[in-house]
Amino acid sequence: xxxxDKKPFVVLVVxxxxxxxxxxxxxxxxxxxxxxxxxxxxxxxxxxxxKNSLLGWMTPWAEAKNPRYQVQWIGYSAGIGEGVVxxxxxxxxxxxxxxxxxxxxxxxxxxxxxxxxVKNPPKPYAPYSKKQKHFFIF
Amino acid sequence: MKLRKxxxxxxxxxxxxxxxxxxxxxxxxxxxxxxxxxxxxxxxxLGKISQxxxxxxxxxxxxxTALFFEPARDQNFFVGIGKGIVYTFTNTAGGxxxxxxxxxxxxxxxxxxxxxxxxxx
Numbered sequence: 001x002x003x004x005d006k007k008p009f010v011v012l013v014v015x016x017x018x019x020x021x022x023x024x025x026x027x028x029x030x031x032x033x034x035x036x037x038x039x040x041x042x043x044x045x046x047x048x049x050x051k052n053s054l055l056g057w058m059t060p061w062a063e064a065k066n067p068r069y070q071v072q073w074i075g076y077s078a079g080i081g082e083g084v085v086x087x088x089x090x091x092x093x094x095x096x097x098x099x100x101x102x103x104x105x106x107x108x109x110x111x112x113x114x115x116x117x118v119k120n121p122p123k124p125y126a127p128y129s130k131k132q133k134h135f136f137i138f
Numbered sequence: 139m140k141l142r143k144x145x146x147x148x149x150x151x152x153x154x155x156x157x158x159x160x161x162x163x164x165x166x167x168x169x170x171x172x173x174x175x176x177x178x179x180x181x182x183x184l185g186k187i188s189q190x191x192x193x194x195x196x197x198x199x200x201x202x203t204a205l206f207f208e209p210a211r212d213q214n215f216f217v218g219i220g221k222g223i224v225y226t227f228t229n230t231a232g233g234x235x236x237x238x239x240x241x242x243x244x245x246x247x248x249x250x251x252x253x254x255x256x257x258x259x
Contacts, residue, residue, distance in 0.1 A: 084191060107185070
């Protein structure tokens with residue numbers, strides 16, 4: 001293949017990178033960025049990529065239950081757009097898992113498990129939260 | 139074949155460009171009716187484009203419901219029907235434009251910010 005044949009492709013890639021670097025001023029950190037070691041980050045990025053690329057299509061159903069939207073159909077529609085982006089982003093994360101750079105900035109990604117529940121886990125079911133009584137005194 | 143001809147014709151492209159230009163220019167001029175879309179409040183690029191695509195899908199699939207929502211509002215029934223017909227067209231066309239241009243995060247203001255307005259009652 002001649003280098004001249006590759007020129008449009010190189011120009012396209014450089015243009016996309018430049019465009020994204022301009023339009024992406026804000027940054028939402030992916031959960032795997034919290035890991036400290038190289039191994040932890042790459043494994044986290046790999047799992048994040050697998051989860052989003054394979055399960056991204058479930059986003060509409062997850063978003064339909066999001067209390068942020070007044071009607072379930074608005075959440076479902078928002079999930080359609082997010083699902084497309086998460087699946088594409090997940091493939092990029094999966095393909096570049098060995099480079100621990102958070103690109104693209106998908107934030108939490110697919111909201112399964114629910115990020116609010118991860119932050120504030122529900123209290124355990126009341127009967128199990130009670131102190132276990134010993135059957136025998138000793 | 140016919141559709142391909144329509145899409146490749148210069149007139150169609152000119153009409154689309156004019157509509158986009160009109161929407162962008164008319165937004166600030168008629169701020170009372172043409173409102174910015176909800177997705178522009180997203181902070182990240184991916185958040186904006188995903189919400190823009192979702193907003194487009196919502197307006198394509200539910201834009202026609204304005205035909206029933208508007209006459210049910212507190213206004214003259216026939217005015218409501220007229221508004222419903224207009225909003226059905228603008229919501230659906232706007233939804234198509236939002237979905238078609240979702241990778242580019244520029245807003246195309248719709249009357250009252252699109253169909254989501256109908257649910258905020």
